[in-house]
Amino acid sequence: MLKFVLTVTGLLIAYPVISQEISFTYDEAGNRIRRFAERALPVRLVSFAAITEEASVTLTWTTAGEEKFSHFELERSPDGSDWTRITQVPGRQSVERLSVPTYRYIDPDPVPGRNIYRLKMVDTDGTVAYSKLESVFLHLEVRVYPNPAKDYLLVDYPSPEEALYEVFAPDGRVVVRGRLTRKSRIDLGAISPALYVIRLVLDSGQTFTRRIIKE
Numbered sequence: 001m002l003k004f005v006l007t008v009t010g011l012l013i014a015y016p017v018i019s020q021e022i023s024f025t026y027d028e029a030g031n032r033i034r035r036f037a038e039r040a041l042p043v044r045l046v047s048f049a050a051i052t053e054e055a056s057v058t059l060t061w062t063t064a065g066e067e068k069f070s071h072f073e074l075e076r077s078p079d080g081s082d083w084t085r086i087t088q089v090p091g092r093q094s095v096e097r098l099s100v101p102t103y104r105y106i107d108p109d110p111v112p113g114r115n116i117y118r119l120k121m122v123d124t125d126g127t128v129a130y131s132k133l134e135s136v137f138l139h140l141e142v143r144v145y146p147n148p149a150k151d152y153l154l155v156d157y158p159s160p161e162e163a164l165y166e167v168f169a170p171d172g173r174v175v176v177r178g179r180l181t182r183k184s185r186i187d188l189g190a191i192s193p194a195l196y197v198i199r200l201v202l203d204s205g206q207t208f209t210r211r212i213i214k215e
Contacts, residue, residue, distance in 0.1 A: 050134035055158025073120040112140040148213035
């Protein structure tokens with residue numbers, strides 16, 4: 001009798017996390033017999049959550065057991081397809097059995113718009129499983145001040161991206177242009193008093209416009 005065993009891990013998102021072993025056997029008549037066997041992985045994820053706090057995202061998770069567990073890899077994606085590892089957190093196998101290990105990580109530089117997070121859980125033998133997905137939306141707020149302004153403007157936005165800025169005169173001409181990062185200063189000393197429009201274009205493509213008064 002022939003027997004083949006296929007083990008599939010890291011594909012199922014479940015609490016507790018499980019792996020699945022699929023066995024194929026053939027009887028004397030050549031009929032294939034398929035059997036499934038599931039086993040719990042050494043780590044059992046109890047909760048996983050993401051919460052926005054001003055310009056950052058706080059991620060928390062708890063586990064109920066970490067026997068033979070290595071580490072977590074926290075991943076982020078804007079679309080659920082392209083993932084980036086933002087940190088690696090070691091497991092806490094030394095924690096007493098009666099306690100519930102709790103983890104907390106602050107993502108200081110989420111992208112404007114949608115942020116999707118997941119945990120990649122890696123055991124000491126290399127077995128991998130993934131958590132459920134957590135999604136948050138970060139609204140980008142741009143501050144341009146003081147307004148009215150005399151000699152300069154301050155621009156502040158909660159994103160690590162650079163931006164192109166242009167200041168338009170009442171007749172549509174661009175009178176000031178440059179690049180900036182968050183919490184930057186724009187010199188207005190060379191332009192005449194009037195009502196202007198400033199346009200910011202972030203590297204991600206997001207565009208913001210504000211009216212400003214130059215005194």
